[in-house]
Amino acid sequence: MTKKKQTKVAAKKADGVVKVALLGFGTVGSSVAKVLAESKFPGIALTHVYNRGVERKRSSAAAKFVPSTAVWTENIDDVLKSNVDVVIELMGGINPVEGWLKKAIASGKHVVTANKQLIAYRGVSLQKLAAQHGVQLVYGAAVAGGVPVIPGIRQGLGGDKVVRLSGIVNGTCNYILSRMEAGAEYATVLKDAQGLGYAEANPSADVDGFDARAKLCILSRIALHAELNPDEVATQTISNVEAVDFVYAKELNCTIRQVSRAQVEGAVVHARVAPMLVPLSSPMAWSHGTQNMVVTSGKFGGDVVFSGHGAGGEPTAVAVVSDLLAVSQGAKAVELPVRKRQVTGEFLAPHYLRFVVDDKPGIVSSIAGALAKVGANIDSLLQRPGYPKHKLPFVVTTEPCLTGTIERAMKSIGKLDCMLEKPLTLQILAAEDKAE
Amino acid sequence: MTKKKQTKVAAKKADGVVKVALLGFGTVGSSVAKVLAESKFPGIALTHVYNRGVERKRSSAAAKFVPSTAVWTENIDDVLKSNVDVVIELMGGINPVEGWLKKAIASGKHVVTANKQLIAYRGVSLQKLAAQHGVQLVYGAAVAGGVPVIPGIRQGLGGDKVVRLSGIVNGTCNYILSRMEAGAEYATVLKDAQGLGYAEANPSADVDGFDARAKLCILSRIALHAELNPDEVATQTISNVEAVDFVYAKELNCTIRQVSRAQVEGAVVHARVAPMLVPLSSPMAWSHGTQNMVVTSGKFGGDVVFSGHGAGGEPTAVAVVSDLLAVSQGAKAVELPVRKRQVTGEFLAPHYLRFVVDDKPGIVSSIAGALAKVGANIDSLLQRPGYPKHKLPFVVTTEPCLTGTIERAMKSIGKLDCMLEKPLTLQILAAEDKAE
Numbered sequence: 001m002t003k004k005k006q007t008k009v010a011a012k013k014a015d016g017v018v019k020v021a022l023l024g025f026g027t028v029g030s031s032v033a034k035v036l037a038e039s040k041f042p043g044i045a046l047t048h049v050y051n052r053g054v055e056r057k058r059s060s061a062a063a064k065f066v067p068s069t070a071v072w073t074e075n076i077d078d079v080l081k082s083n084v085d086v087v088i089e090l091m092g093g094i095n096p097v098e099g100w101l102k103k104a105i106a107s108g109k110h111v112v113t114a115n116k117q118l119i120a121y122r123g124v125s126l127q128k129l130a131a132q133h134g135v136q137l138v139y140g141a142a143v144a145g146g147v148p149v150i151p152g153i154r155q156g157l158g159g160d161k162v163v164r165l166s167g168i169v170n171g172t173c174n175y176i177l178s179r180m181e182a183g184a185e186y187a188t189v190l191k192d193a194q195g196l197g198y199a200e201a202n203p204s205a206d207v208d209g210f211d212a213r214a215k216l217c218i219l220s221r222i223a224l225h226a227e228l229n230p231d232e233v234a235t236q237t238i239s240n241v242e243a244v245d246f247v248y249a250k251e252l253n254c255t256i257r258q259v260s261r262a263q264v265e266g267a268v269v270h271a272r273v274a275p276m277l278v279p280l281s282s283p284m285a286w287s288h289g290t291q292n293m294v295v296t297s298g299k300f301g302g303d304v305v306f307s308g309h310g311a312g313g314e315p316t317a318v319a320v321v322s323d324l325l326a327v328s329q330g331a332k333a334v335e336l337p338v339r340k341r342q343v344t345g346e347f348l349a350p351h352y353l354r355f356v357v358d359d360k361p362g363i364v365s366s367i368a369g370a371l372a373k374v375g376a377n378i379d380s381l382l383q384r385p386g387y388p389k390h391k392l393p394f395v396v397t398t399e400p401c402l403t404g405t406i407e408r409a410m411k412s413i414g415k416l417d418c419m420l421e422k423p424l425t426l427q428i429l430a431a432e433d434k435a436e
Numbered sequence: 437m438t439k440k441k442q443t444k445v446a447a448k449k450a451d452g453v454v455k456v457a458l459l460g461f462g463t464v465g466s467s468v469a470k471v472l473a474e475s476k477f478p479g480i481a482l483t484h485v486y487n488r489g490v491e492r493k494r495s496s497a498a499a500k501f502v503p504s505t506a507v508w509t510e511n512i513d514d515v516l517k518s519n520v521d522v523v524i525e526l527m528g529g530i531n532p533v534e535g536w537l538k539k540a541i542a543s544g545k546h547v548v549t550a551n552k553q554l555i556a557y558r559g560v561s562l563q564k565l566a567a568q569h570g571v572q573l574v575y576g577a578a579v580a581g582g583v584p585v586i587p588g589i590r591q592g593l594g595g596d597k598v599v600r601l602s603g604i605v606n607g608t609c610n611y612i613l614s615r616m617e618a619g620a621e622y623a624t625v626l627k628d629a630q631g632l633g634y635a636e637a638n639p640s641a642d643v644d645g646f647d648a649r650a651k652l653c654i655l656s657r658i659a660l661h662a663e664l665n666p667d668e669v670a671t672q673t674i675s676n677v678e679a680v681d682f683v684y685a686k687e688l689n690c691t692i693r694q695v696s697r698a699q700v701e702g703a704v705v706h707a708r709v710a711p712m713l714v715p716l717s718s719p720m721a722w723s724h725g726t727q728n729m730v731v732t733s734g735k736f737g738g739d740v741v742f743s744g745h746g747a748g749g750e751p752t753a754v755a756v757v758s759d760l761l762a763v764s765q766g767a768k769a770v771e772l773p774v775r776k777r778q779v780t781g782e783f784l785a786p787h788y789l790r791f792v793v794d795d796k797p798g799i800v801s802s803i804a805g806a807l808a809k810v811g812a813n814i815d816s817l818l819q820r821p822g823y824p825k826h827k828l829p830f831v832v833t834t835e836p837c838l839t840g841t842i843e844r845a846m847k848s849i850g851k852l853d854c855m856l857e858k859p860l861t862l863q864i865l866a867a868e869d870k871a872e
Binding site for chain 1: 467597719738742744750751762
């Protein structure tokens with residue numbers, strides 16, 4: 001801690017102005033330009049804007065927020081070989097951005113980025129490189145946009161031993177699931193989300209959990225000081241959650257959210273991104289629409305909730321500009337040692353199992369038998385009236401058991417003749433995850 | 437921004453160890469010692485403990501968390517004249533602590549404090565002194581204990597323009613009011629709170645809003661960049677909120693919380709600490725027991741919610757130790773210019789007016805007349821059955837009007853013969869304060 005190389009303060013140039021380049025002038029990039037133009041922080045100047053097809057961007061309405069003296073370019077070398085002090089990267093993806101940022105760092109430029117995939121996969125090596133060159137790499141915008149989860153945890157919870165975190169960190173899934181909670185069907189809501197620009201034409205990164213997984217890995221690094229390989233973190237799609245599941249969830253005083261969880265147990269981190277049943281009394285259930293929420297649980301400080309707008313141009317720009325201010329002032333984040341950790345997707349938790357069957361005598365007995373065989377105890381059996389016998393949805397909940405145990409049982413249950421759909425397995429978030 | 441004196445990194449001594457003195461070994465102080473002992477952050481050593489009657493503290497159970505080499509003293513000069521790098525102040529109050537900390541700062545010691553009154557009244561001048569001496573003054577524990585509101589706002593919302601904040605920052609009041617929400621009477625709950633150690637024998641600082649007011653002023657400085665004189669901020673006691681008010685609040689889809697609000701309008705800050713009606717759908721209503729919650733509203737980022745344990749030894753110790761880590765690593769907070777602001781207690785808001793009357797014809801007409809005279813429009817009139825005619829509580833709500841306007845009307849209404857108690861006026865928190 002004491003022998004660390006002193007980080008450069010960004011404002012090191014003779015003219016006392018921190019020169020800033022924007023890589024990417026889309027929704028977030030133009031919002032960053034807007035916030036800078038309206039807030040007029042002294043000593044900060046936007047000097048370069050890089051984007052493919054830059055002339056189109058230059059003639060867009062948002063270009064009015066960029067100082068007339070700024071250089072617009074589609075040649076990255078114009079930025080990398082310039083004298084800018086800080087590079088703000090809002091392109092996303094790992095290639096070619098990683099190479100560019102390595103060059104920027106090597107030439108003494110600080111980096112502010114909102115790139116979750118890059119930071120999840122390459123954050124540790126980039127951070128090391130930045131330390132070698134005495135510059136900062138900051139990424140408060142990579143998780144939960146305008147909600148200051150990363151700076152809040154780094155500067156405010158360093159003194160705790162955070163042992164668990166649960167987050168709603170994908171606004172698209174939260175929008176879809178909270179609309180479904182209000183009665184809509186998955187396909188309808190997905191279409192609406194695409195129309196509103198919340199979901200991509202190929203929604204897989206959001207609905208299958210890959211976006212949230214990258215964020216969970218970043219949060220695990222910051223809060224649990226655990227370095228996880230994102231590819232090893234289990235994900236489960238929200239795309240086979242159906243309207244009927246919200247009906248049964250409500251009967252269990254729950255709703256359904258895409259939850260990203262990580263929990264330290266010795267040298268292992270239990271981590272999973274999946275739709276889960278969340279008690280209506282839990283902070284997780286408060287989060288509606290595109291809101292994000294992160295709950296950390298510390299040994300000394302207990303549960304802390306952060307919540308707000310996780311996406312969108314201006315909220316994300318707030319995180320980017322806040323990071324830029326910190327870098328400009330030489331206000332470093334607290335750094336604590338991070339360790340590589342083994343990951344498992346196993347959680348000891350009660351489970352929600354939903355079946356759709358062509359109802360015949362003996363089904364419940366077969367399911368109960370399969371569960372008994374793996375040692376899983378049934379906690380409740382729910383069958384609401386009003387559904388046709390030949391396509392009957394019903395639900396079994398179990399007492400706490402391991403994810404793998406349940407999956408083994410569900411594999412054999414799924415093979416029963418009467419099963420019309422692949423049964424759905426959802427973890428039920430325990431009462432311990434309830435605030436206070 | 438660019439010519440600022442470089443702040444010293446605490447770990448400046450030859451042995452590379454940051455030496456720490458604790459002033460105050462009560463609940464929080466002993467928890468700080470515990471967290472440091474259990475977490476074993478490298479390069480940090482607790483070397484001095486100051487407390488009055490120190491021998492009693494030294495023989496307490498918590499003393500086991502203090503290294504055997506540490507100096508225990510009741511002579512403050514043993515700390516001030518020592519070579520400690522960081523002084524952690526947990527005594528509270530302004531005198532004599534202010535003088536001690538000035539001496540500590542002048543002799544090059546960093547200061548970490550949880551002292552809300554000191555920071556509310558003297559924070560700006562102490563900060564100036566610290567900057568002159570190139571040391572840090574940090575106080576993340578002064579508001580909302582273990583909830584990283586101060587570091588979260590400083591490092592994560594510097595890029596936004598926060599225009600409004602609402603907080604539940606006094607755990608004692610929140611405990612009392614959320615117990616009353618569940619049906620208990622004020623006097624009973626206050627007694628319980630005193631028994632549990634949540635409330636002092638003289639509960640005035642908590643229930644009359646002075647504790648929350650100091651915190652509101654600190655939050656205004658951090659989030660709104662507005663320096664307020666705490667003595668000028670309006671407060672209203674929670675002690676005349678009665679069980680019946682929760683009955684009527686519920687009828688209005690609300691509950692009652694002690695809310696601390698501040699809102700920027702041009703060069704003026706509207707600020708008030710008072711029991712208010714809070715929509716059940718608002719984050720403010722989620723907060724139960726001794727939980728704290730702060731909601732900031734930014735021009736660019738919208739609403740951000742921070743919530744968790746605002747008091748208690750270990751949560752507060754988390755904030756203190758997090759600040760200590762930041763100081764030890766030379767991780768400064770982002771600093772933005774703060775301006776002195778005029779304060780007004782006026783809010784344009786709907787109001788809840790509760791009367792207890794000896795019921796006679798003409799009362800409603802008198803009240804309506806007094807309200808009409810000041811131009812306040814009645815929004816609803818609520819009178820629940822089941823109360824005796826000779827001691828009848830009933831409620832009027834108004835459309836949005838200024839606090840002062842309502843107060844003028846209530847003064848004349850209070851003089852009506854039929855009034856058995858001083859009528860109660862509560863601001864109703866508007867829907868704009870609801871999280872999406």
